[in-house]
Amino acid sequence: MINLHIGDAVEVAIDWLTQNLAPLFSGIKAVLLWVINGFAWIFTVIPWYVMVLLLGIAAWRLSSRGVAIFTVVGLVLIEMMGLWTATMQTLALIFTATLIALLIGVPLGIWMSRNDTLNRIIRPVLDFMQTMPAFVYLIPAVYFFDLGEVPGAVATIIFAMPPAVRLTNLGIRQVPEDVVEASKSFGSTSRQLLYKVQIPLAMPTIMAGLNQTIMLSLSMVVISAMIGAKGLGITVLKGITQLKVGEGFEGGLAVVILAMILDRITQGLGENNKLKKRD
Amino acid sequence: MIKVEVKNLYKVFGPNPQKILPLVKGGSSKDEMLKTGHTVGVNDVSFAVEEGETFVIMGLSGSGKSTLVRCINRLIEPTAGDVLIDGTNIVGCSSETLLEIRRHKVAMVFQHFALLPHRNVESNVAYGLEIQGVSPETRLKKAHESLELVGLKGYEASMPSQLSGGMKQRVGLARALATDPDILLMDEAFSALDPLIRKEMQDELLSLQRKMHKTIIFITHDLDEALKIGDRIAIMKDGAIVQTGGPEEILTNPANDYVRDFVQDVNRVKVVTASTIMEKADPIVTAKDGVKVAVRRMKQASISSIFVVDREHRLKGIITIDDAIGLMQEKTHDLDRIIIRDVSTVSPDTSLEELLPLVINSRFPIVVVDSESVVLGIIMKVSVLAGVLGEEEQDD
Numbered sequence: 001m002i003n004l005h006i007g008d009a010v011e012v013a014i015d016w017l018t019q020n021l022a023p024l025f026s027g028i029k030a031v032l033l034w035v036i037n038g039f040a041w042i043f044t045v046i047p048w049y050v051m052v053l054l055l056g057i058a059a060w061r062l063s064s065r066g067v068a069i070f071t072v073v074g075l076v077l078i079e080m081m082g083l084w085t086a087t088m089q090t091l092a093l094i095f096t097a098t099l100i101a102l103l104i105g106v107p108l109g110i111w112m113s114r115n116d117t118l119n120r121i122i123r124p125v126l127d128f129m130q131t132m133p134a135f136v137y138l139i140p141a142v143y144f145f146d147l148g149e150v151p152g153a154v155a156t157i158i159f160a161m162p163p164a165v166r167l168t169n170l171g172i173r174q175v176p177e178d179v180v181e182a183s184k185s186f187g188s189t190s191r192q193l194l195y196k197v198q199i200p201l202a203m204p205t206i207m208a209g210l211n212q213t214i215m216l217s218l219s220m221v222v223i224s225a226m227i228g229a230k231g232l233g234i235t236v237l238k239g240i241t242q243l244k245v246g247e248g249f250e251g252g253l254a255v256v257i258l259a260m261i262l263d264r265i266t267q268g269l270g271e272n273n274k275l276k277k278r279d
Numbered sequence: 280m281i282k283v284e285v286k287n288l289y290k291v292f293g294p295n296p297q298k299i300l301p302l303v304k305g306g307s308s309k310d311e312m313l314k315t316g317h318t319v320g321v322n323d324v325s326f327a328v329e330e331g332e333t334f335v336i337m338g339l340s341g342s343g344k345s346t347l348v349r350c351i352n353r354l355i356e357p358t359a360g361d362v363l364i365d366g367t368n369i370v371g372c373s374s375e376t377l378l379e380i381r382r383h384k385v386a387m388v389f390q391h392f393a394l395l396p397h398r399n400v401e402s403n404v405a406y407g408l409e410i411q412g413v414s415p416e417t418r419l420k421k422a423h424e425s426l427e428l429v430g431l432k433g434y435e436a437s438m439p440s441q442l443s444g445g446m447k448q449r450v451g452l453a454r455a456l457a458t459d460p461d462i463l464l465m466d467e468a469f470s471a472l473d474p475l476i477r478k479e480m481q482d483e484l485l486s487l488q489r490k491m492h493k494t495i496i497f498i499t500h501d502l503d504e505a506l507k508i509g510d511r512i513a514i515m516k517d518g519a520i521v522q523t524g525g526p527e528e529i530l531t532n533p534a535n536d537y538v539r540d541f542v543q544d545v546n547r548v549k550v551v552t553a554s555t556i557m558e559k560a561d562p563i564v565t566a567k568d569g570v571k572v573a574v575r576r577m578k579q580a581s582i583s584s585i586f587v588v589d590r591e592h593r594l595k596g597i598i599t600i601d602d603a604i605g606l607m608q609e610k611t612h613d614l615d616r617i618i619i620r621d622v623s624t625v626s627p628d629t630s631l632e633e634l635l636p637l638v639i640n641s642r643f644p645i646v647v648v649d650s651e652s653v654v655l656g657i658i659m660k661v662s663v664l665a666g667v668l669g670e671e672e673q674d675d
Contacts, residue, residue, distance in 0.1 A: 178389050178390075179394075179395060179396070181387075181389070182387070182395075183395075183410075184381070185354060185381060185385075185387040185464075186382065186386065186387075186406060186407040186454075186458065187379070187381035187382030187410060192410050196409075197395060201395075
């Protein structure tokens, strides 16, 4: 039997990258840090009750009254548990990760939908990103970006991006062939076809991708905390490591509340799109 | 003027169509093609459509008719051959030229309507103008005109999902008309509709066409529809055209067994016209011939009545042998006294359907006359029956 040490090769590659692409990584780090801190600053500078009100209104407009009530009650509970700042830090991290995942994922999904070769190449890569245990790339991420929010964000982006790519690709491929033909038959350019027909019709599916991306980001909160990302993850981690079960539970509960609020609101986005279609 | 001309068009589907093309041209069988992993969609098709003509391409599913029509606006790229629209060959033309032709010259109506589900009716109809960059006011104005033309005024703000099939296809038609194209490609446009709605849409198309004089290429698998709508019909089988001709020509003179099988179930009474089944009006008398000549001719031909015409061969009426013999016994020769003027006449393009009641209710044969009432021929009860039954029976 031949022993094949892929691991050795990966180590060499990581070393090489750390040594030679340091300026690139510090650039990425600076940008990410700026965005995350920017969001965190906005979310914490707004008084908590204003923020609760804003999110409540957003939930009402985008989803339903029930979701709005849940949002307000849940957020007030978080504030009363003394976890407001941690929650806002987590929200900033998720916001950043989701934004970047979409900025990369949606165009990539569109490109894949129009290019079968690319589709075949990217799909296993997405499988890899989704199923490779996060700890495995958390360590290189620390090599590249040091401890803190940034490697957490990068790991979150890697883990949370695949659904955005997959569902964008799927949504565009599901647009009925005859509608695409009709659009072409009137002389649409491929850009017009994309913006006037394919993306609008794929929107509910793309929104489902957004929802999945946010949910997956939230599931990385605690893991990110292990490499120093601020937020609710720290609370949970402290609870676990110091055996403070109650504190850990509070942190966990805050994550759940945040997840439910974001899930319902983004689901509302997708359904609104479908409703408009049916009108 | 020829508007659309298709010359030696081929479409081969498969991994390497160009390599296979010589085989197709050499007349390889379907099975041989399948072995190579290719299928022939369109096989050496040529035809020309005149401006203002409605040209129907008819065939069963899989005959390649939808592929053929998509080659005309290059939604499907032909493997070989030429498609000339107003003399411009769109096969191999630049993408700018193609866009130009799709935007201004050719519009298409689809079997399953293919409306944009996220846009309301007026925005669907205005789509073609929108992508041309026409200003919103102008395109909405044109969309409204177009909707009015198809009888959908008042539905501008409806969403496609709220409309019935017939209304959806009206929107499809309005959308195609909104860009004011010269050529309409209609791919099984009415096939997905209920029979009654389909008939209504066919009538609507015919009446629109009388006003608009578009060049229409209409695809259908329904022979009755083809016969009703088409000025000329091309019948397709296995990617090739087996016969092209006017509706009656196809019916009465099928090129081969395939077409004959096709047309045998057709409702002939709607398509076969008086001019096809009429016989020569012979014998016949002119007014000046006199009663003796009339009686002799009737006896010679063993008939009991004879038509009377004037010098210009215009119909005067009919006389019966009994009246003529009575007249001879009275020793007068003035035919005018016994001419029965109440004779049923029809124009040559009267269909059998309209002829049937006339024939049943008339004592005498029906006379086919032109607009000057010149006698072109006569129709007996028996010829109507033969016409209904079709050509084989006529030969017997």
